[in-house]
Amino acid sequence: MNVKGNATVTLSVIVLVVAAGLTGFASAKNENEKISIVTEHLPPFQVVQDNRVVTGMAHQVVQAMLGKLDYSFEVRVYPWARAYQRALTEKNTLIYSIARTQGRENLFRWVGEVYRQQDYLWCLNANNNIRIESLDDAKRYLIAVPRNDNQYQFLTKNGFTSPNNLYLVTDWEQAIGMLRSERVDMIMGTTLSLAYFAEDAGLKLEDFKPCLRIDSQRDAMFIAFSQQTPDRVFNDFKQAYQTLVENGTLHSIQKRWENPPPKQ
Known part of the structure; x- marks a missing residue:
């Protein structure tokens, strides 16, 4: 299900004005509690298409929650570091x-888990020169990683x-572009996310191979x-999330976005 709204694009920021039928309109109780929602392009959890559409596993979970609530809101898509900073510092900000x-x-205040991977x-896959059996071995190579994301924090901690x-x-x-052009040796991420990003880049998951499984690192993707x-x-949001768990909506959304990717 695609969600469409009016959008204003300025550099890396996309402001999505919420379309009719997607928001709970502010009631007297909630009229002063507008929710600022921040996110990034991270398939299959949230997908920005043609600078106008946001969909994805996590996005549909958030939609379903909002459909049970009475809050007005605005969705803003940023590079991850900026979205993360806003959620760290601003009241009534959901990420x-x-x-x-x-x-x-x-x-953060953790609303609920979307998926674990x-x-x-x-x-x-064509690179046969990398031989690693541990994280320490990987330190001999150059890894591309988005600033301030979970993988960056994990690697710097190690x-x-x-x-x-x-x-x-x-x-x-x-x-992925840096890896494709062989300007770096590796990237870090999950199979599901890589499958979507590879497709966006005109590649296949089979063009890559896992060099090292990070057993100590499993991504539990949340709404917070x-x-x-x-x-x-x-x-209010925690209760709405729990309802989605109990009535099977969360499970249905998860299954829809698991491989293979749904057609948009």
Whole structure:
């Protein structure tokens, strides 16, 4: 299901004005509680198409929650570092999808899990020169990773540094482009996300191979609020999420977006 709205595009920022039928209109109770929703392009969790459409697994979960609530809202699509910073610092800001990690645990208010998946280090399938059996081995190579995302935080925590063995990029598209042109040796991510980004880049998942399974790193992708968000707002969304779990809506959305990608 695609969600369409009017959009104004300025550089890397896309502001989506919510279309009729998607928002709960502000009631007297909630008229002063407009929700700012921030996200990034990260298939299959949230997909920006033609600068006008946002869809995806996490986006449809958020839609379903909002359909049960009485809040006005606005969705803004940013590069990840900017979306993350806004969710860290601004009241009534909801962010999706965001990996729940130990380092982030007390930085956000966690509404609910969208999906859980395994991380790998990936190299080009045609590259037979990379031999690694551990993270320490991987430090001999250059890895492209988006700034401030979960993989970046994991790698820096484990002793990787820029520019020694990390090449910082804006997003996954840039990371795949760097790998494709052999300007870096590897990228880090999940099979599901790589399958979608590879397709966007005109590649196939088979063009890549996992060089190392990161057993200590599984991405639990969540919907979360800023810490400055009032209890009443957070609890309303938490209850709406729980309803989706109990009535099977969450499971249905997850299955729709698992491989193979749904046709838009």
